[in-house]
Amino acid sequence: xxxxxxxxxxxxxxxxxxxxxxxxxxxxxxxxxxxxxxxxxxxxxxxxxxxxxxxxxxxxxxxxxxxxxxxxxxxxxxxxxxx
Numbered sequence: 837x838x839x840x841x842x843x844x845x846x847x848x849x850x851x852x853x854x855x856x857x858x859x860x861x862x863x864x865x866x867x868x869x870x871x872x873x874x875x876x877x878x879x880x881x882x883x884x885x886x887x888x889x890x891x892x893x894x895x896x897x898x899x900x901x902x903x904x905x906x907x908x909x910x911x912x913x914x915x916x917x918x919x
Contacts, residue, residue, distance in 0.1 A: 840857070856902070858874060881901060882897055882900075883898075
């Protein structure tokens with residue numbers, strides 16, 4: 837909850853109409869590592885190459901990525917095998 841408070845009390849999130857958080861409760865995806873994984877995906881899939889000439893272009897690219905991802909995302913078929 838400390839992270840939520842830290843983020844949501846700052847602009848642009850404090851005045852945003854909606855903010856989407858992508859989280860899970862898996863013990864292997866907590867803390868700094870989860871944040872790094874999320875931003876790594878966004879960097880590779882939406883931000884690179886960094887060819888923006890204005891901040892509005894970045895905002896639009898991120899919004900487009902979110903919309904496309906939400907429309908096409910499917911559950912992963914995770915399988916664990918004993919080693």
